[in-house]
Amino acid sequence: MALQVLSFVFKLGKILALTPSSLTIKQESVISKLYNVLILSLLSGGMFVEISEKNFYSELIFVKKVVCIFGDLIIYILNFYSIIVMGLSKKKSWKHLMENLESTEYLVRIQNRKNDRIWYFLGIGLANLYYFASISYMVYVRYDSMGWRYLNHVQGYLDLYQKLIQWVIIKMVWARYKGLKSLLSAYKQKNQNRQFSTDLKRFEYIMSQLKTTVDVFNELFGWPLLLMIASTIIQVLNTIDFIIFYHNERLEPFDSFLVNTFLVTTALVSGTIVLILACDSVVKEAGAVVTLGYDLRCCLKTAQFLDDLKLKKFTNFLEKNLPKFTAANFFHVGRWTILDLFETLITFLIIMIQFGNSARKQQ
Secondary structure (H helix, E strand, O other): HHHHHHHHHHHHHHHHHOOOOOOOOOOHHHHHHHHHHHHHHHHHHHHHHHHHHHOOOOOOOHHHHHHHHHHHHHHHHHHHHHHHHHHHHHHHHHHHHHHHHHHHHHHHHOOOOHHHHHHHHHHHHEEEEEEEHHHHHHHHHHHHHHHOOHHHHHHHHHHHHHHHOOOOOHHHHHHHHHHHHHHHHHHHHHHHHOOOOOOOOOHHHHHHHHHHHHHHHHHHHHHHHHHHHHHHHHHHHHHHHHHHHHHHHHOOOHHHHHHHHHHHHHHHHHHHHHHHHHHHHHHHHHHHOOOOHHHHHHOOOOOHHHHHHHHHHHHHHHHOOOOOOOOOOEEEOOOOHHHHHHHHHHHHHHHHHHHHHHHHHHO
């Protein structure tokens, strides 16, 4: 079921030059490669025009200007990596990921959850609706002072859609670990208080296959995930600083400015937090599989020495093949990442306010 959702996501993703055209990964044609280059060229040209002609940051103090430019640069690098690197040079990784997801689809079917597609499409639809509603409100409220700034909206949507792609794939992996847990739980009930059965290689193979799927995901999306987290910190930092120091200089009323800023920032920041929580849910589900393996050892009291040794090797194998999501191998991603994100944000905010106050006193 989820593969159909991913196929739908790929169709729009290809228009945005973020994904292959279909689940069947093929060598891209010359026209397709030129299309990706064209999309990036339009983004690059638009960014150059906005910076050179409109010069949005000319009136800002130096430290604020650096943070704003750095934030725009991160988003541009994210889109460059997604469109060029992932789009043109990661075909083998895309193919490996799709093959693993297709070969483990039976783990989702055994749960007989027919309404999964509804939740996937609901999440995608609500994310798009919220983002476009926020952008529409921003254009309506701040058009006189800032114009359309279409490039910010386009790059912001590419960022959001990249998060949706990752979210769908992570939820698919989560569903497969949940299916493996169901299989192992049924196996445990079947063999309870009986002589130990040696049919464990199948579970080891599935666990290894799912671990490989997460590793391929990290290879594909590790850098985008790191850049998204960095971009989230910059966006929140900018928002708080604008609210503290710049709201009196804006043309629109402060309440409209505050509502608008909250809506747009929430649309992008919440996507990062949801993505982090999705990664954490996969790790937790895999941990539940390991716990079931240990429960299996405990309940089979009649197991002989060799059988017990096999069970011990089985649980060790499960534990060694626990998945780990990484941000370009710099750090592991889990629920704790949210706290680290806010800790980093507070640290940079204090530094930024101190530099900002010093610069304003000098002016």
